[in-house]
Amino acid sequence: MSWLNDLYETYEENAEQAGKIQRTNYGKEIVLLPVSHAYQNAQIEVTITTKGDFYSAKVIPKEEAPTVIPVTISSAGRTSKPAPHGLHDGLQYVAGDYEAYGGVYKQANSYQQYIAQLEKWCQSDFAHPSVQSILIYLKKGNLIEDLVQERIMFEKDHQLIPKWSKELESEFGEKPPLFNVLSGDQTTAFIRFSIHEPGKSNRPLWGDIEIIDSFVNYYSDELPKAGLDYVTGRILPLTENHPSKVRYGGDMAKIISGNDTVNFTYRGRFSDKNQVASISYEASQKGHNALKWLIAKQGYIIDGRVFLTWGKAEVPSPQASSYDLFAGFYAEDEGAESLVTNDTTHQQFSELLKKALKGYSVNLAYHAPVHIMILDAATPGRMGILYHRSIEKEQYFRRIEAWHQTCFWRHTYGMKNKERYTFWGAPSLRDIAESAYGARANDTLVKNTINELFPCVVDGKNIPVNIVRSLLQRASNPVSMENWEWQKTLSIACAVMKKHFNFKEEEKNVALDKNETDRNYLFGRMLAVADVLEERALYKAGIKRSTNAIRYMNAFSSHPVTTWKIIQANLIPYQARLRNKGGFYQMLLDEIGASFKIEDYSDKALNGKYLLGYYSQRAELNKKPEEKTED
Structure with missing residues (x-):
């Protein structure tokens, strides 16, 4: 469980950020989720008055769909068994007229369970007036009716239309927005709530610090019996149900799961899944929420596989090219510009590299760890940790430096402001993978190749021979590709060959060596x-x-x-x-x-x-x- 402990400690170090909206360099909103909260993609936003009456509703665009919602132990990792979330939830949970419009409960009545749970919150010492307004409205049991009248949802013969078809255009007009954001039928819609106060802007109830604190305080009193937590070593309330939605809102794959009591998950070795490891609710929540936050903030994802590197401060990623590394540190500094616009020697490159790495490293404490993790899901419900390392920063930066020093060449394939530029150093791992396999490099092959290359950077291992051979073969066949692609492949192949053969280590430059007799x-x-x-x-x-x-x-x-x-x-x-x-x-x-x-x-x-x-x-x-x- 070292990986979970690393993530738990990361959460603790950034606890003051919990619940606060941040923006990445690309403008994407991210949040370090508080305990007992999760991300969920919502499709409909319903606004209620403070008196508990319907006010308005709208369809949520896909880019605004991620929503921070309060969750319970059961609902955070729910699958087919009904388990209501704390407030915002699916239509079958929040709509009292769900069955009246053709909905079918798979097991128990989800709506009744939801209302009973929401009532407990509203009757507790930590109740919030806005949540009580939502409860008053939902107990009326006419949510779908209101959404149909608002022309958000659509019914025919008092049954929700499952899918949109051209035949319906003559009756209802153009395809409604809801059908563009749903992956299933209308009954799968997820609802989030906001409050309307006269003379004020609508108040969203997701990401609201008061609502978050209210639910966290309420649910803390509801936690189950305590036991030994293998992550922190303390006696804490335990959980057997761990969060999903790690990579994105609709991701159902879990890293920790032990619900298979029939087959071979733990049968034959243990009689009970808690004999494998007992994990506290707090450690599970904080660890998984830290992982979600890190992935959203700085994870590199290709075909569902996550490549993640993090520390107490910003650290360079193993998969980044030398240009990415320099650009991240120098920004518009003249040092970076000289690297990409002028001719250079390896000595100049080496000096700039050391300066950049020192700039990254200075914000980390001595012996502070750098964490590296690669995640992927073999099936829709199971996610595996393919690679996990925690390395002292001194060792990590030495290996990053060694990679960029030895996999060094001149590259002219970069694009900046729609113009091609030259840079010196190591190519990115993705560029190596795509150059090695060309048109055959689908996302699966690329992510597997990057996976092979990660230990070459982080652990100092040799570049796999299959990648070296493939690059040699493609670079030797220029007639099979356009000139720009071959030039890119050639320079990347040269960088890899230089690394592979430890060629001219004492000179480390691209200049012609007239004394070489190989x-x-x-x-x-x-x-x-x-x-x-x-x-x-x-x-x-x-x-x-x-x-x-x-x-x-x-x-x-x-x-x-x-x-x-x-x-x-x-x-x-x-x-x-x-x-x-x-x-x-x-x-x-x-x-x-x-x-x-x-x-x-x-x-x-x-x-x-x-x-x-x-x-x-x-x-x-x-x-x-x-x-x-x-x-």
Whole structure:
């Protein structure tokens, strides 16, 4: 239960934020839920007067649907068994005329249970006048009738219309807004309440601090018998029912569940689920609410899988690119601008990186932990923790730094204000995954690949060979993709190859190394010279097409000597067209050829180092003034 304890402590550290609305950088509203509260997507808002009469109602747009609601132990994780929430709830709970309009209770009468529970709150020492107004209205039992008269809900022959069809347009007009926000029929609508006071704006009863405190104080007196809490080590009221809706309002997957007494959840090892672990209501609520808050605030979600990193202050995510890391720290500072607009060396990058990481780290106490968690749901009702680590900040920042230092290359695929920019450093884990698998990279494959790469950043493990091979294969096949995609794939592949081979660790830059004698690097240089030579000749002739070096790149990576003979033969007319400059390229090829050891000049397949040689040699040729294509 270390993960739950980490989250419990996070809640305690941020307890003053509970119930307060915050906004993310993208304008999204988030709330650290108080104890005994949860998020729920609502579709209808009903406004009641202080005297308990119907005032108005409206359909809630999807972007405004998330609602903070009071919940009980039973209702926080309810499935098919009726368990009313504290105030806002589904139509079958709050509508006394539910059956009269065609609704069918699956088990017990949900409305009666809801009213009985709400009455207990209103009769307690912690009752609130606004809640009492809601109770007065709902006991009248005509909510659906009022919603039909308000043309929020629609009935035919005194039965709620299950689904909208074109045939109904002649009778009711255009498709009503409610049918655009519901995933099921009208009986599945969730209702939230507000209060109307004459001369004042309507008062929402969700997220209201007075209502929140009223329910928390009331429900605290209703908690069950206490026992040993495995999370805090204290004697506290326990719970067997744990919250769902962890990732979003409609998420029914639970991290902790033990309701399968027939199959193999715990049979054969324990006779009772509490023998596995007993967890207090407080620890469960605070831990899960902290997790929901963190996911909404800074979680990275792809295809339902959550990648989350947090600490007592902002920390860089393992999946972020170097540009993301710098942008998060420097903002519009000149340091970040120099990183993305000017040529740079690894020394300059290293200095900026250390400065940025120190800036993140300074807000964390010495030895403060950094927590990392990956979550996903195997089924709609069960969620698993795929990865969880708590690391001291010093170790975490060392590993983040090591990743960005060693998976370092020059990238030109970023977009800022609709313009492409260059940045130096490590690509994001998602970009690596998408470049490794291209068009085949559906969300499932991408999230699984990111999952494989996370330990490479956090634990310093080697990049999986399957990812390295896939990047090598795709980067060696430029004719299979558009030029922009290949350029992106090539630079990302170079970064990964540099990391994979620990290439030139002592220099750590992208510049051409003329002293390197590795056969793969040398063959890559030769291919780059051939590519630039033919490209310049084609440009001079006004011809736009791929060079032979690009066309034969895939074959060259598998059989370099055999393929080079073909490429070299095709170069002859282009060398002649360039005249004196053709001689320059030939001298360069001779110089590279002389660097080979005789036994290395073979048809053995090339590894990823050849991409480094290709990229660096091509970049070197393109930056020489006398070799520009405009000549």
